[in-house]
Structures are given as C-alpha cells and as structure tokens.
Amino acid sequence: MTKKQPKPDDFTDLRRRAEEKALAAEAQVRKTPSPKEARRLLHELQVHQIELEMQNEELRRAQGELEASRARYFDLFDLAPVGYFTLSEQGLILEANLTGAGLLGVERRDLVKRPLTRFILPEDQDIYYRHRKQLFETGTPQVYELRVLRADATPFWARLETTEAQDADGASVCRAVMSDVTERKQAEEKLAELDRRKDQFLAMLSHELRNPLAPILNAVQLLQLQKGQNPVQQKALAIIERQVGQLTHLVGDLLDVSRAITGRIQLCQEQVAVSGIVQHAAETARPLIDQRRHELTVSLPPNPIWLYADASRLEQVVTNLLTNAAKYTNEGGHIWLSAQQEGDKAMLRVRDTGLGIAPAFLPYVFDLFTQAQRPSDRSQGGLGIGLTLAKRLVEMHGGTIGVSSTLGQGSEFVVSLVVCPPEAMSLKTQPPPNEIAQPTGPALRVLVVDDNLDAANVLKMLVEEAGHLVRMAHTGPTALAEALDSRPDVMLLDIGLPELDGFEVAKRIRQEPLLHDIVLVAVTGYRAEADRQRMQEAGFDHYLVKPADFKKVREILAEITKKAAGCPRSG
Numbered sequence: 150m151t152k153k154q155p156k157p158d159d160f161t162d163l164r165r166r167a168e169e170k171a172l173a174a175e176a177q178v179r180k181t182p183s184p185k186e187a188r189r190l191l192h193e194l195q196v197h198q199i200e201l202e203m204q205n206e207e208l209r210r211a212q213g214e215l216e217a218s219r220a221r222y223f224d225l226f227d228l229a230p231v232g233y234f235t236l237s238e239q240g241l242i243l244e245a246n247l248t249g250a251g252l253l254g255v256e257r258r259d260l261v262k263r264p265l266t267r268f269i270l271p272e273d274q275d276i277y278y279r280h281r282k283q284l285f286e287t288g289t290p291q292v293y294e295l296r297v298l299r300a301d302a303t304p305f306w307a308r309l310e311t312t313e314a315q316d317a318d319g320a321s322v323c324r325a326v327m328s329d330v331t332e333r334k335q336a337e338e339k340l341a342e343l344d345r346r347k348d349q350f351l352a353m354l355s356h357e358l359r360n361p362l363a364p365i366l367n368a369v370q371l372l373q374l375q376k377g378q379n380p381v382q383q384k385a386l387a388i389i390e391r392q393v394g395q396l397t398h399l400v401g402d403l404l405d406v407s408r409a410i411t412g413r414i415q416l417c418q419e420q421v422a423v424s425g426i427v428q429h430a431a432e433t434a435r436p437l438i439d440q441r442r443h444e445l446t447v448s449l450p451p452n453p454i455w456l457y458a459d460a461s462r463l464e465q466v467v468t469n470l471l472t473n474a475a476k477y478t479n480e481g482g483h484i485w486l487s488a489q490q491e492g493d494k495a496m497l498r499v500r501d502t503g504l505g506i507a508p509a510f511l512p513y514v515f516d517l518f519t520q521a522q523r524p525s526d527r528s529q530g531g532l533g534i535g536l537t538l539a540k541r542l543v544e545m546h547g548g549t550i551g552v553s554s555t556l557g558q559g560s561e562f563v564v565s566l567v568v569c570p571p572e573a574m575s576l577k578t579q580p581p582p583n584e585i586a587q588p589t590g591p592a593l594r595v596l597v598v599d600d601n602l603d604a605a606n607v608l609k610m611l612v613e614e615a616g617h618l619v620r621m622a623h624t625g626p627t628a629l630a631e632a633l634d635s636r637p638d639v640m641l642l643d644i645g646l647p648e649l650d651g652f653e654v655a656k657r658i659r660q661e662p663l664l665h666d667i668v669l670v671a672v673t674g675y676r677a678e679a680d681r682q683r684m685q686e687a688g689f690d691h692y693l694v695k696p697a698d699f700k701k702v703r704e705i706l707a708e709i710t711k712k713a714a715g716c717p718r719s720g
Contacts, residue, residue: 171197232327235316238285240264243322252307252327254300265325270296270304280311285321288313294330306334358400359695360601360645363672366393367607370699374614391436401694416459416545420569423454423488423495430467431486437475438484445471448487454495455569462542463566466550469535470499470562478503478559490568497564506554514552515540539564593617593710596637598628598654599672600646604695608641608672611699615706625649629657632664639709641702642689644673652687659688668709672697 171194232249234242242260250257253268269277273295280291290312297307310326369390372378378386431447438445456463467486474484478501485500506514515536543550543564554560595617599605602623609619620635622628625646632640640658644651651671658664670691671684684692691705 168201171201230328232325234265234323234325234327235314236265236323236325238321238323240266240281240323243316249327252299252305252329253297254303268297268299270298272296277309280309281323284311284313284323294334297327305329305331354400358396360604362393362397362400363695363697364601364603364607366390366397367604367611367699369393371607371611371614374611391440394436414462414542414545416462418457418459421456421458421460421463423456423497424449426456426460426463426467427486427488427497429460430464430471433464433468434471434475437472441475441478441480441482443475443478443481444483446483446485448485448489450489452490454488454490456495456546456566457569458546458566463546466539466542466564467497467499469539470564473535473562474499474501474503474560477501493568493570495566495568497566498561500559500561502559505556505558506552506560507556511552511554515550591710593639593706594635594637595619595706596622596628596631596635596640596642598622598631598640598646598651599643600624601643604643608702612641612702612706615703617706625651625654628654632658632667633661636663637667639668639670639706641670641672644671644684652683655684655687655689668705670702670705 227247229246229248232252233244233246234249235244237243242263242265245253245257245260247257250260253260266274266277276293276295280293283289284291290310292308292310294306294308296304298304306329308328308330312324314322314324316322369386372382372386373390427447427449431445435445471484471486478484482502484502485498487498487500489496540550543566546566548564548566550562550564552560552562595612597605597609597612597619598621599608600623605621605623609621612619620631620637622631623646625648628640628642628646629649642651642654646654649657651673655669655671658667658669668691669689670693671689672693673695681692693701
C-alpha cells in the first residue's frame, strides 16, 4: 500500500503541539518540588523533544520531495510537445511553457500579461471570443481550430483545447493546450482538392460516356421502328439496347455513389406507393433477368403501402438489389421480390437461389468497391458500388438494409422503411395512370441542338418518325440564330455546346420576347443535382439525361402537341 504523504501544514501543527507539550512539561518541572515527579516530567520532556526532532526531520524530507516534484513538473511542463497556457478571464496570458512560447515565437517572460488575441488572425478572432465566452458561461471544455500568427508574422493552424480552473486566489482562469495542426490541415485541403477534381473528372467522364451512348441507343430505337427485320437483326438490336442500358446504369451508379457518400444527393420526397416502385424496378432489371433466364416472382399486398420518399431513388435501390441477385445467380435460377407492411414499416425483400455470400465476406458486402472473390468463369463484372449506393440511399430515407446468406444457398436482402402515417395521407390515393399521351394535333416544329453530329442526326430521324418537323444546330450561336429564324415549338438542347453552352442559350431565349413560348428540353450528359438547379434557373421545362429514352421524348412531344392543338401558332 502506498504510504500517504503528509502535507506541510500537518507537520507544522504537530510540531506546534509537541512544543506546547514540552513547554508545559518544563513549566511543570519548575513548579514541582518532588525529585521523583521532576524526573518523570523530565523524561516526558525528552520524549517530546525526540518526537519533535523526528517530526522536523520528516517535514524536511517531505519538503525536499515536494521541491523535487515541483522541479519534475516544471521540466515536464516546459518540455511537453504541446503549448500550455494559463489565461485570465479577460484573455491575458498569465503563464506559458517553453513549447507554447516557441509556438508563438516569443520569449516566455515577454508573454506575461499580453492578450492571446495579439497572436490570432483578425478574421479568426470571432471564433476565439465565441468559445471563450462559452467556456466561462457554461464551464464546458472547448475544442476548436483557428489560425495563429507567430511573432515573425508566419501563420499556422492551431488546435486549442480549453478548460476552466481556479487560481490560488479562487479566481476563474482558462487552462489552454495549443498544438500545431498545420500539416494535418494542409493534408485535408489537398484531399478536398483531390476530391473536387475527382468529382469533376467523374462528371466529365459521365458526359463523355453518355455522348456516344445516346446516338447508339437512339439508332437502335430508330432501327426497331423499321418493318421487315429478320430474327437475327431483331436479336442483335435487343443485345445492343440491353448492353447500352447496362453501361448507362454503371455510369449513373458511379456518379451517384460519390455524391451519396459526400451527402450531395438531394431527395425529392413526396407521397408514393410501394407498388409503383417495385413494378418500375422490376421493369428496369427485366432485360438482365431475362438474359440469364431467371424466373422472377413479384409479390405485392392487396392494400397499397404508402411512403414519403423519393420514388426514383428507391427504384434505384430495388433495381440494384435485383441486378445483384441476377448477376450472382446461375442461369435458370429464381428471384423473389416482395413487399409487405409490418406494423409501421414497409419491408422490401429480394431473395435469390444464387451462389450465396461467404460468412467472412458478409460484414463487408455494403463496402464501396468491394466484391466477393469469384472464380473467373463466374465473374459478373460491375464496379462493386451498387450495394453501397443502395445502403446510402436507404439510410437517407431513414431506413435500414440488411442481408442474410448461406454459401451456396442464395441470399436475401431486406429493406425496412417507415410507412406514411395515416394523418399525412393526401386525398390522392391512387397513382396516376402510366399512359403515353398520343399526338392529337398538328406536327410540331422541333430544333435539335447537339455538337455531336451522330447524336443530332439520329435524334432528328427519331423525331421525324414521330411525325414532326425538325431542324438542327450544332453550336450555341447557331442555335440562337436558328431559333429566331424558325421559331420552333420545342428545342431539344444539349448543355455542353461550343462557344455558348446550353445554359446561356436557354437564358437568352427566355429573354427574347419572340421566343419565350418555346418549350426547352435539356438533353445532357450531366446528372448532378446542382445541374438540375441551374437548368431550372436557366428556364428549361424538362430535363433528360443521356442516353435519353426516346419514349420520354415522345411523351413530352405528345403532351406539347395536345396542348397546342387548340391554339396553333402562326409562323
């Protein structure tokens, strides 16, 4: 057991009492005439004197240890790798160690009574004042970072950790620990810059990949409209269309997962039915499921389940789960997709008879760029991002996603989402019919604008096949000139144009009184949420991502035709 060290005050009190006893014994000896009593009292006095000497010796030893401890403390205080400061409540430096003085580039003796704000960049002083006020008002320790100027005007990033304490007189003081975090800050800034460049690269990669995909898909759709195709041609066209769809899906996932991880995806939430989400996802994944000759069973409850959610993002989740199941299930397997309500939760399940997931890999199945090790003959490609994106999107909706699997016996993914409470239900209880409006009026005048000549030509032919009149332009200025000359009803406008981009073309068209009625449709390779916002601000009416499904183009044109049927425009 460690012996408790007495305090100096304890020794002083003991010595005082021993002296009092000795004086009392001496006084007693003087007034007592009996020799026997005198000898006894003298003996007691000698004992008290010995005790007093022992206590004096113990006191001297304790004082020596205290001085040695103080010396060690100040050595540690000065040699610590971080700066230590004691500050008054007004922010004056009362005490600093050698490291702290070195950080500020000032001799320690010259720091005393100087305000710490003397060394803080003016633009960061509000941070310091706010945290100092918070410390003394609440007593809560504060941790923050700001920029500090050394005496030679060299700036550095400092991390401050402050706590409230009391000095010897009981006054409130601030104990501050300062460390130089400049290298970490510079590394963070480099990472942020790399992340920004990565996002720019991915956006440009997406645009450049979508540009060739768009004319390929449109050319396939144009050929599919032709009659008299033999079975070989039909099969070849179906293969091309399916593979273009796969490439488009991969490019979209690559961009979306980056934005989801950094929190830059914005949800457009509204009241949606689970049945619509399930059906649309099944339709999207159907080509791959059919290609691998799987049997897909979809189960929906008799009563609708409503969510407050972004339908397109949840469709993306279910599509990714179905695609994952199709990839890792041997040909001719079975996939089940079901939805049901359990209490206040909507449960979406995707189960398959596939290869299953090894127990060691199961905890990492949702990690980015992670794929289970497969034999080369069973490699299914992909980037290892589909499940990561699904997890992020589900969590953004306040839900959870989990997986269970037995190697060789398939897997089951379960998505849990909170259903829309009854009091939040709107009067709208049925989803709108999914019907494509049919042209009911005269042909529209359409201006196709794209610097990719193949994309423009194929889109022109498709629009003409739909019964409309088409002109083309390939730069921003020629698009404006053509619009003023032909005054089209609709412009299918690419964003990445030379000389003037699509945003600027749209703004100028909206500023021209003769052209303000034109319906502007963005057909672009960019997909970022910020681009959507810019398109709305520029005056676009519709937004299509390349390669745009021509069915959507036809829907837009049919809707415009129907509205224009009763009020044809003079030209």
